Amino acid sequence: MAKLRFSALAKRSQRERVKIKRFNGKVSDYFGSNVFGPQAMMEYLPGDVYKKLLRSIETGDKLDISIADAVASGMRSWALSKGATHYTHWFQPLTGSTAEKHDAFFEIEDDKVIEKFKGSALVQQEPDASSFPSGGIRNTFEARGYTAWDPTSPAFIMEAQGGSTLCIPTIFVSYTGEALDHKTPLLKSIAALDKAAVAVCEYFDKDVQRVHATLGAEQEYFLVDEALYYARPDLVMCGRTLSGATPPKGQQLEDHYFGSIPTRVQDYIADFEQEVWKLGIPIRTRHNEVAPSQFECAPTFTEVNKAVDQNLLLMDVMQKVAERHNYKVLFHEKPFAGINGSGKHNNWSMGTDTGKNLLAPGKRPKDNLQFLTFFINTIKAVHDYADLLRASIASAANDHRLGANEAPPAIISVFIGTQLTEMLEALEKNTDVIEKGDNMYLKLGLNKLPEILLDNTDRNRTSPFAFTGNKFEFRAVGSSANSAAPMAILNAIVAKQLREFKRDVDAQLSKNAKKEVAIVNVLRGYISACKSILFEGNGYGDEWVEEAARRGLSNIKTTPESLHAFVAPKAIALFEETGILSKREAEARLEVSLEQYVKKVQIESRVLGDLILNQVVPAATEYQNTLIKNAKGQADLGLPKEAYQSVLDDIVEISQRLTKLRQLVEAMIEERKTCNNMPNADEMAEGYCHKVRPYLDQIRYEADKLELVVENELWPLPKYYELLFSH
16 A cells, blocks of 8 residues: 555655756846847837837837737747747636647648738637636636737747747636736736826826836745655645644754755756746745745846736746656645745835836935835725735635744734834824924934835734835735736725825815925824734734734634625725726626635545545554554463553554544535535535535544554655655
C-alpha cells in the first residue's frame, strides 16, 4: 500500500540538477523580447498606425477600428518571426484562472495555404461560452460569448516546444454585453477612478490629465517535489493536504525566512525569472518565506490592469517551468496545517501622467495637502465599504488563512502608524488652523510630512490594509486569487469617495470659502467619520475582536456570509454609479462565488472520505493485525500481561480511532446529501460551511493521530517532513 510513497521518495532522492539554458547577456538585452510593446510596434507597424495605437493605449481612448488590419498584419509578422504558429484570445473567465482557444495563422485559399491574421480576428472572437460560469446571465444551451481585444495590455508570445502562441489579452462578455470575466469590471473601475481623481487633482495641479492606479503583487507559493505531489491525491485534487501530522520541526526555529535559497530551488527560480523577463514582467525580488518550502517573488509597480495580467501570466509560467525541474507549485492559501499559508499582497497606489505618486508626500507643503487628500479619502472609502472589500477576497481557500499567524484577521482595519495617526488626530481637533488659513500648511506640519514618513514605513503584519510609506498594502488577498476582483472593488470605492469629496469641497467653495480651508474642513469631517477603522495594535489578539465589535466593525469569518455584500443595496448603488457592474452582473457574481464555494468544499469532503476509507483505514488495520499477532504471541509464551500492555493499548487506540473515523465519514456523507437537496445556492453554501466543513477537521484529527501510531513503513501518504524538506 505504501509502495507509491516510497517510490516517490526514491525518485526525489535521485533528482539531478536541471541544466538551464541561460541567456548570455544583461537582462536589459532581452527584457520584454516576447512582448508586442512599443519597440516591436515601431518596427512592425506603419508610423501613423503606431502613433494612433500608442495614443489609444496611453489615453484610454477608443481604438480607431480603421487601423485594426494594419495592427493585425504587423502583429502577425512579429509573431511569426518569433516562431509562433497559432494565436489566441487570452481572457479571464469567472473560474478564477485564464482561458484560451488556439487558432492557426494560416487559411486555405484556392487550395493554397496562406498565412493570414485579419483585423477582425484581432479585435473580436466568439469562443464557446457554454461551459464557463455565468451566474445565470446566459443559459447553458446558449454558447455565444465574445472576447474583445484590450490594447492597454500588450500581446505576448508563449513559448513551447510544440510551437509558440501569440496571446492577445481580451475581455469576455455575453451576447448581451454583460461581463463574464474579471477584466471588464477592472477596466471600468480604472476609468472611474481616473475621472474622479483627475477632478480632485485640479485643486492642486491643473496639468494632470490622467490618473492611473498602480499595483505591485507579491506572490507567495510553496514548492513540492513532483513525485511526492502525485502520491498525495489531496494535493492533486484540492491543492492542499487534508491530513498530515505536524512534524517535530516546522517553522518554529524561524530559520527558513530569508535563509539561503536551496540550490535546486534557485535553479528553478532563475529559470522562471528568465522566462518572465522575456515577457516583460519586472520580477525583482526573490526570497525564502517563513514556512519551510515556502517562497516569494515580487515585481516592481506598474499600471494595475497590466499588473493583474502579468501576475496571472507569472503564475502560469511558474507552473510550466516547475515541470522542467520536477516540482509542483502550490498557490493554495493553506496547503499545510500548522504552518504559514500564502498570500498575494496587493500594493496599491495612484499615479498621475505628470509623474506624481498621489500617496507619497512631496517637498512642498501644498503637495502634502494633496497627499493627505488622497490618503484620507482612501481610508474613508475602506471604512465605508469594508464589508465589500472583505467579500472581494473571500474564498474557501482563503478562509483557512485569514486570522492565522501569517495573515490578517477577517476584520477589515487600516494601519497607518503612530505618527500619522497623531497627525490626523491633530488635524481633526485643531480648529485654530482653519481660522489661520495663510499659515495652514505650517500649522498642520505638512512641511514635515516626508520626515515623518521616513520613520513610519514599518508594516503591521496583522493589518489587512496597511499604509507603507507611499502605497497601501492590501494583505488579505489570497495567493491563488485573481487580483482583478479586489482591485476593481478598491478602485471603485475610492472613485466613489473622491466624487463625494469633490461635491463636499465644491459646496464649501460655493459659500466663498478659501480652497485650502474648504479642503481641510472636509478632511477633518472625514477623519471623524472613519477613524474607528484605524488600528495600530495586534490584530491576532482576542482583545482586538472585542474592541472591533465596540467600534462597530464587522468580523465576517466565512465566505458564504461575506459574499452577500456584493448585492447589498449600498454595493449595487456603488456599482451602478461607477459603472463597473450592473445589478444583474453583481447578482451573477454572487451566484458563481457561492457555487464555487460549495464545489470546492464538496470535492475536499469526497477526497478526504476516499483517502480515509481506501488508504488510512487499510494501513491502520494492517498494522493493528500485526500488533494483535504480537500480543497473541507474547501471551502464548506465557509472558505477563504487563510485558505487552503497551501493545494492547495501541490496539485499543487504533480500534477506537478507526471506529470514530468510519462514523465521521458516514456522517459527513449524509450531511453532504442533505446539503445537496437544499433549495438554493445560499442555503447550500451555508450548509457546506457549517455542516460539512467541520467534519474535515474532525476526520483529520483522528487520521493524524493514527499517523503517529501506525508503523512508518505502512503509512501510504507522504508525510509532512517529506513534503516540506525535500530540496
